[in-house]
Amino acid sequence: RTDRICVRETEVKGLKIPEGMQIAVPIYILHHNEKLWQDPEKFDPERFSAENKAKIKPCQFMPFGFGPRICIGKRLAITEMKIALAKLLREFILVKCDKTKVGTRE
Ligand code: HEM
Numbered sequence: 001r002t003d004r005i006c007v008r009e010t011e012v013k014g015l016k017i018p019e020g021m022q023i024a025v026p027i028y029i030l031h032h033n034e035k036l037w038q039d040p041e042k043f044d045p046e047r048f049s050a051e052n053k054a055k056i057k058p059c060q061f062m063p064f065g066f067g068p069r070i071c072i073g074k075r076l077a078i079t080e081m082k083i084a085l086a087k088l089l090r091e092f093i094l095v096k097c098d099k100t101k102v103g104t105r106e
Pocket of ligand 1: 001002003062063064065066067068069070071072073074076077
């Protein structure tokens with residue numbers, strides 16, 4: 001959760017946020033914003049290639065939050081995912097079948 005409580009009245013780009021108001025960054029919406037991502041629904045790992053990574057603005061991609069309260073388990077989670085993927089690819093041969101959908105999620 002990225003909820004925060006505003007501790008003093010603040011103005012961000014003309015929008016007044018009163019003291020005590022609860023605000024949150026909607027991460028899913030941020031990561032599916034067409035103004036920020038080309039073809040946001042497409043599974044496209046190349047967005048994060050060394051070449052493309054530099055085009056991503058700060059806070060545009062923040063699955064683990066941001067700032068002093070960023071997810072404390074971020075590195076553990078990423079390491080676990082890498083181990084799971086490595087084990088999967090080492091122990092199984094993945095092949096396409098008739099029902100396999102490639103590309104978009106439609
Ligand atoms: C894919 C896995 C995970 C995702 C996507 C994720 C995402 C997040 C996000 C978005 C936040 C809020 C950050 C913010 O408020 O700015 C958070 C906080 C937190 N996460 Fe995770 N998390 C993951 C795995 C884990 C794991 C494995 C642990 C512990 C072993 C963990 C422990 C925590 C804790 C303790 C906080 C609160 C940190 C604080 O308030 O200072 N998370 N996580």
